[in-house]
Amino acid sequence: MRKEHDFLGELEVSDELYYGVQTLRALENFNITGKRLDRDFIRSMAMVKKACALANMKTGRLDATIGKAIVRAADEIIAGGFVDQFPVDPIQGGAGTSFNMNMNEVLANRGLEILGKPKGSYDIISPNNHCNMAQSTNDSFPTAIKVCAILKSKPLLAALQRLVDELERKAEEYKEILKMGRTHLQDAVPITLGQEMGAYASGVRRGIRRIQSAIAEAHIVNMGATAVGTGLNAEPSYIKDVVDELSAVVGEEFHTADNLIDATNNTDIFADISGGLKVTALVLIKMANDFRLMASGPRCGIGELKLPPRQPGSSIMPGKVNPVIAEVLNQVCYQVVADDLAVTLGVENGQFELNVMEPVIAYNLFNSMCYLKNGVNTFVDKLLIDLQVDREQCQHWLDRSVGIVTALLPHVGYENASMLAKEAYSTGRAIKEIILEKGLLSEADMNHILSPAEMTKPGIAGADILKTHGN
Template sequence: MRIEKDFLGEIEIPDNLYYGVQTTRALHNFAITGHTLNEDFIVALAIVKVAAARANMRTGRMPAKVGKALVAAGEEIIAGKWHDQFVVDCIQGGAGTSMNMNTNEVMANRALEIMGEQKGNYALVSPNNHVNMAQSTNDVIPTAIRICTIRKAKKLIDAMNGLAHAFVAKGDEFSGVLKMGRTHLQDAVPITMGQEFYAYAEAVKRSMRRIQAIVKNLHIVNMGATAVGTGLNAEPEYIQFVAQELSDLTGEAIISANNLVDATQNTDELAEISGTLKVAALALSKIANDLRLMASGPRCGLNELALPAMQPGSSIMPGKVNPVIPETVNQVAFQVIGNDLAISLAVEAGQFELNVMEPVMAYNLFNSMTILTNVVNTLNHKCIQGVKANVERCNELVGASVGVMTALLPHIGYEQSSLIAKEALSTGRPVKEIILSKGLLSAEKLEVILSPSEMTKPGIAGKQFLAAAEVCK
């Protein structure tokens, strides 16, 4: 055991632990979610600390021996070591002070080990004087949140890009599958299943573009703002150097905010990225709804497509298979929407020079990004890539529908088309049969008018009708 102390008193700490007194107090105070810090966030915190140590060495303020040991300790954390020492709860008071001090203590004690010294020898390497040099929780935590979000956004964009490609591939595969389009959940006019899947791809791509655009704003950080944005205890050169070091460590163009007071007070960029994630979740949930409906049945539903069978669907009904992957997409969307509301309330709740609610913003933002990434990959690999079109069923529904009457409007008029539609609905006779029996159009003309290309592509109808008319003269 070792004894560590702060201005509140002394605490005995097992010597195998790298965290210290302030982290231990946070463990006692904040048993809230049962969740410790996100792995990407731990890495982001270490990146911030390494950048600060390098910048402080460049100004000459940080002793080189201590600075190099801190950089080495931070690089180990970035590489994935010592993450089990980050033990504080994700939701905590203090604007993230416990997260910051957990990082400071782990890095200080690991640096001491690297230097051949005993843990807790804070006279040589101090969590506050050295690891936290020229910093405050109030610039460390906002910067780490942004770096973590940038890293997570890359994973999400990669996942969404893969899903968009899968939708395009299915669009190609289903380009010749004619099916009924629907509005108001009622029969409308025919469409190809390929067109529907191409549309899904566009919705995913649009969500990707929104996220990419918003993430650019997160490259502006408030490092060097220290407590309230005035830069107290941070040299001007340090503020310039730390942004350069962050850029070098992340491979991103990280820049210092023009107004550090604003960047410390306000967290609207986090509401912006959260809202964008919510919009992406809404688009995915709508697609999941379509998939569930098209796959409904199989005997007593639409049954226009078959989703991959992932698991038995019932503990009581033999042979039942449920659309579990689209259902999961829906539920993730609900969670992301709820997370966005929590973030919105937290962003609004700031006062004066700091928003102390950043821990709950980070918790929900990282949760949204993680589960969205996971569900997008799941939807792609466990559902979309294995989707099959039920061509016979699609043809059956098209043949039985009166929605094809819309294609006949230019040829026999709205009034006549309405009468035929009414007769088809009341008698159950196919539209084609009624038209031919009344001698309104020839079989040749009808074949052209009701062809898939005629009904699903603009600008083709007139040309094909004129060509058919010439053939039939």
């Protein structure tokens, strides 16, 4: 055991641990979620600390021997090491100070070990004086959130692009499958299944653009702002150098905020990112619900889609298979919407020169990015790739629908169209059958007017027939 102290007193720390007294205080105070810090967030904070050490060495303020030891320790954490040495709860008071000091202590003690010195020799490498040099939690913590959000956006955006690509493949595959469009949950006019799939792809692409736009703003950071944005204890050259070093460490181009005070006390960028996730989730909820409805049945519902069977659907009803993959995407998206509310409240509740609610903002933001990525990949892998269509059922509902009469208006007139619709509803007969019976159109003309190519594009279906007949 070793003894460490802060201004509240002294605590014993196991020599096996790389963290120290301030981390122990956090463990005593914050037993909230029962979860550990996000691993990408740990790596992101280590990247920030590495950039700070490099910049402080460049200004000459940090001794090179100490600085290199800190950089090496940071590199080991960035590579995935020492994860078990970050036990603090993701939700914590203090605006992230607990995590910042947890990182500083691990860097200091690992740095001491690299130099052949015993852990806790803070007169040689100090968590505060060296690992936190020219910094405050108030600039390093939100910068780490931004770095982590950028890192997490890459696999998330890749998952969403996979979804777009697969939907577009389905749009091409199903471009000739005509089916009933529906509005108000009632029959409307025909549409192709390919057009529906293309529309889903378009909505997801819009979500990608929203997220990308918000992530672009995350490259503006407040490093060098220190406590309240005035840059106290940070040299002007450091403020420039630290952003350059961070860009090199992360592999992304970061920029110093024009107004460091604003960038320190406002966290609206996180609301932008979370809002992009939420709106994308709303688009996905609608899409997943449409899939569930089109696959309903299979015998007593709409039954146009055949979702791949992934598990037995009931503990009591033999042979039942449920749309579990669409259901899980729905639930993932509900959680993203809920997380966004927590982020929104966190962003709203900053006061004066700091928003102390950044831990809960980070926790929910990272969860949403992870859940949405996993949910979308699951939907693509377990449902969309092996999706099948019941073409006969699509045609069945189309033939029984009265909605196709809309396409016949220019050819038979409103009165005849109304008569056809009324008779079809009252007798249950197909519109096509009644048209042929009454001799309103030839079978060839009717099939041409009601073909997918004519029914699902702008203009009058069968306009060439009107011209031929002189109308």
